[in-house]
Amino acid sequence: MTQLGTRxxxxxxxxHVDYWDYIGWEDTFALPGNGQLQRAYAQAWGKGRIYTPQMVINGQRGIAGTYSSEIRALVRSTTLPLDLQVxxxxxxTLTLSMEGSPRHQDAVVWLVTFKGSAEVTIDRGENSxxxxxxxxxxxxxxxxxxxTSSDGLDMRIPLEEALGPENDGAAILVQEKxxxxxxxxxxAVAITRN
Structure with a gap:
């Protein structure tokens, strides 16, 4: 993940997911919604189970995060169909724009905030x-x-308010539902705080 993030x-x-918390250590960064999103991806792909570490490539494919050479090959061969301009x-403020395209269904615009990095000392569990x-x-x-596939996207957002004081960046994802x-x-595009 860290290596891919430098590209x-x-x-x-x-x-980060919270469904492993019961084995002795609660993930510092886990959010309940993250596990729900992972289960929704599995359901969308007709899969009956979820696992970690898992990489999701462009919302279309899940692969074990330990398969680094396969992940790199998938990333090399995958492109996003539309160009999100920032x-x-x-x-x-930021202006987000993306052309319409009749080949695609209408999509949700997601704001995903993130911390660039952190180190955590593990107190319990298998990594104690x-x-x-x-x-x-x-x-x-x-x-x-x-x-919308007919009109596209033209939106303005306040960057500092969107990031909040604790985050280092945000990603904007336009994802079909x-x-x-x-x-x-x-x-998709990532914006980092200067």
């Missing part, structure tokens, strides 16, 4: 006594608008 063409996000203004280094740690995920389940990501 300019990858938006890397670590959604323009920053001197007043601290170790210090773990994490990166691209998701702190929140919220829907902020819609992209199939009923209540997540679909493919059509466009």
């Amino acid at each position: 300019g063409d990858v938006v890397a996000l670590a959604y 323009r920053e203004f001197n007043d601290g 006594g170790h210090t773990m280094a994490y990166s691209h740690i998701v702190t929140s995920r919220q829907a902020i608008g819609m992209w 199939h009923g209540e389940l997540p679909g493919p990501i059509l466009g």
Whole structure:
């Protein structure tokens, strides 16, 4: 995850889950919604189980996070179908724009805030006594608008308010939704605090 996150063409996000907390150590960065999102992806793909570590590539495919060579090959062969443009203004606002496309379904615009990195000393469980280094740690995920296939997207957001004081950056994801389940990501961009 950390290596992929250094690439300019990858938006890397670590959604820490809480369903392993019962084995002795509660993940410092776990959010209940992250496990729900992972279960929704599994359901969308017709899979009966979830696991960690898992990488989700563009909302379309899940793969074990330990398969590094396969993940790199998937990332190399995968592109987003639409270009999400971001323009920053001197007043601290961002304009997000993306053309419409009749080939795709309407999509949700997500604001996902994250911490760039953190180190945590593990007190209990199988990693007790170790210090773990994490990166691209998701702190929140919220829907902020819609992209329509007919009209596209043209939205302005206040950057500092969107980031909040504790985050190092945010990702904007434009993702199709199939009923209540997540679909493919059509466009994405990461913004980091200067």
